[in-house]
Amino acid sequence: MGIKQEKEAMVQEIKDKLTKAQTVIMADYRGLTVEEDTELRRKFREAGVEYKVLKNTLTSIAAKEAGIEGLDAYLAGPTSFAFGYDDATAPARILNDFAKDHKKLELKGGLVQGKLFNVDNVKELATIPPREVLIAKLLGSFKAPMSNFAYLVNAIKEKKEQEA
Structure with missing residues (x-):
């Protein structure tokens, strides 16, 4: 060549x-x-x-x-x-x-x-930040409202059980 x-x-x-x-x-x-x-x-x-x-x-x-x-x-x-x-x-x-x-x-x-x-x-x-960090932050921001929602649902369930 x-x-x-x-x-x-x-x-x-x-x-x-x-x-x-x-x-x-x-x-x-x-x-x-x-x-x-x-x-x-x-x-x-x-x-x-x-x-x-x-x-x-x-x-x-x-x-x-x-x-x-x-x-x-x-x-x-x-x-x-x-x-x-x-x-x-x-x-x-x-x-x-x-x-x-x-x-x-x-x-x-x-x-x-x-x-x-x-x-x-x-x-x-x-x-x-690196891609992995951004994804982790994004997933964390999704997780927070879901865990709050789960806590709320659980609290409603417990309240109903107490009333019953």
């Missing part, structure tokens, strides 16, 4: 990642130590997030082929990409939390369901 075919295959792979991921968060990772990078990659693995360093020119071509406009503005300098396929907030949350303790990591922006997000939008996205 020649260099041209390799690059075309890489562009196709990047295009697939950009279109399949719910969320893609970009960061400048310059200055991180090997240990810090290893720690960050471990956090991503645990959350099911794919983390890659990609060539900006190939990413730019892939984005254009995928119909994503404006991504080039975020592709200056070394860029790492966190792809979230299942949990849309995980890449933003992990990078944002990591950047708080590791000042050398700098958020650049993101792509959420095909829409570009600036750094402020990414930080806002990072505050949304």
